[in-house]
Amino acid sequence: MSASKIYFASDFHFGVPDHSLSREREDLVVSWLEEIRTDAAEIYLIGDIFDFWFEYSTVIPKGFIRFQGKLAELADSGIKITLFKGNHDMWMFDYFVRELGIQIISDELVLERNGKKFYLHHGDGLGPGDAKYKILKKIFRSGLCQWLFARIHPNLGVGIARKWSMHSRLQNNQKEEFTDLEKEWLVSYSKDLLLKEHYDFLIFGHRHLPLDVQLGESRYINLGEWINFNSYAVFDGENLELRYFKKRED
Known part of the structure; x- marks a missing residue:
């Protein structure tokens, strides 16, 4: 089977709510990656892959090694992999670039594939409202903030970050539900965006709710998350479909 499809997923949030459940989810994602490797030409992971990530000059957070190993295996086989920074893992720098040849995207990415135009972004800090987070995002992404955090010993720094993440939606297993499209x-x-430029597909994460919304001749896709939905999208060269992964029984 020729490798021709493009896959999109986001919000694995490895690390929450605890080690055991995170490991189960890691195994599930690795099974998904193994299944799609036969026809995947490109894979886009649209942010919040890790519930926390910070790359010190010589240290990275421990764990998630099966996932990293699978990424290395797929990258070495020639599959193009792109990782987006989310609001939980915005402190990715060059580790995945140097070790795996994976491209890191900080904000949006515009693609054209087979005559279709894609707009990709994790989704944090966009749209109306959420002024407090937009300010925090600028602070956390500043070089000074990152330099100061790097001065903290990893045991303390990662501990602080994990305590912070205890307040997240997925840490408390709050399943998102659709209420009103206008909201x-x-x-x-x-x-x-579409008032300024045409895109066939606008693909985001962050919302934690799988959505496929027709916007005139375009479609808004939210990829959902992998604690409750195991959702992802695939583009076969003509059509884009939102799907749900279920691990095959051996």
């Missing part, structure tokens, strides 16, 4: 801020953001 979907990423839909509003997509509509504004």
Whole structure:
């Protein structure tokens, strides 16, 4: 089978809510990656892959080694892999670039494939509202903030970050539900983008709810997350489909 499909997924949030459940989810994601390797030409992981990530000059957070090993295996086989920074793992720098040849995207990425135009972004800090987070994002992404955090011993730094993440939606297993399309801020953001430029597909993570919304001739896709939904999207060269992964029984 020729490798021709493009896969999109986000919000694995490895590390929450505890080690045991995170390891189960890691095994599930690795099984998904193994299944799609037969026809995947490109894989885009659209942020919050890790619930926390910080690359010190000589140290990275321990764990998630099966996932990293699978990424290395797929990258070495010629599959193009792209990782986006999310609001939980915005402190990815050059580790995956140097070790695996994976491209790191800080904000948006625009692609054209087979005559279709894609707009990709994790989704944090976009659209109306959430002024507090938008300010925090600028602070956390500043070189000074990153330099100061790097001065903290990893045991303390990672401990602080994990305590912070205890307040996250997925840490407390809060399953998102759809209420009102008019309240979907990423839909509003997509509509504004489409007033300026045409995209066939606008693909985001962050919202934690799988959504496929028709916007005129375009589609807004939210990839959901992998604690409750195991959702992802695949583009076969003509059509893009939102799917749900179920591990095959041996």
